[in-house]
Amino acid sequence: QVLLVESGGGSVEAGGSLRLSCSVSGHTSRTVYMAWFRRTPANEREGVAAISADGGQSDVADSVKGRFTIIRDTAKNTVDLQMVDLRSEDAGVYFCAASEAVPGKPLTPWRYNYWGRGTQVTVSS
Numbered sequence: 001q002v003l004l005v006e007s008g009g010g011s012v013e014a015g016g017s018l019r020l021s022c023s024v025s026g027h028t029s030r031t032v033y034m035a036w037f038r039r040t041p042a043n044e045r046e047g048v049a050a051i052s053a054d055g056g057q058s059d060v061a062d063s064v065k066g067r068f069t070i071i072r073d074t075a076k077n078t079v080d081l082q083m084v085d086l087r088s089e090d091a092g093v094y095f096c097a098a099s100e101a102v103p104g105k106p107l108t109p110w111r112y113n114y115w116g117r118g119t120q121v122t123v124s125s
Contacts, residue, residue: 002026002114004096009119012086020081020119022096028053033099034079036070037109038092039118045095047107049081059106064090086123093118 008020020036035050048068051058055072064083071080079096096116103111 002028002031002098004098004114004116006094006096006116006119008080009094009121011122011124014087014123014125016086016123017082017084018086018121019083020094020096020121022079022081022116024077024079024096024098028077028098030100031098031114032102033106033112034072035097035099035106035112036079036081037095037097038090038121039095040092045109047109048094050103050106051079052102061107083121086121088123088125091121091123093120 003026005023012018032053036048037045038048040046048064049060049070051070051072058070067085069082095118097112098114099112101111
């Protein structure tokens with residue numbers, strides 16, 4: 001079992017920045033990929049950014065490219081999401097996820113076995 005705990009959510013004005021952090025613990029030896037998703041107004045999980053467990057490969061959604069960065073710290077066993085220039089459409093609940101198989105499409109939720117409970121991001125204009 002892998003436990004994921006998100007932190008760092010909050011309220012920020014448009015154009016502001018936030019850094020989300022996901023602490024990974026438990027039986028993590030089989031974890032090969034981690035990602036951040038967010039819940040859309042249509043109640044779907046949209047992939048925001050993903051990274052391999054060793055930090056060697058990463059993917060970022062086009063909608064946040066140039067504004068969001070995913071950061072893997074293997075020593076602390078965390079995966080952070082640095083967000084700058086936040087927009088109203090970035091608001092929502094952000095989830096951390098982990099996969100024990102290399103996902104063919106890292107920004108789709110289907111291959112992720114473990115999920116955190118989420119952290120709320122609010123962006124005011």
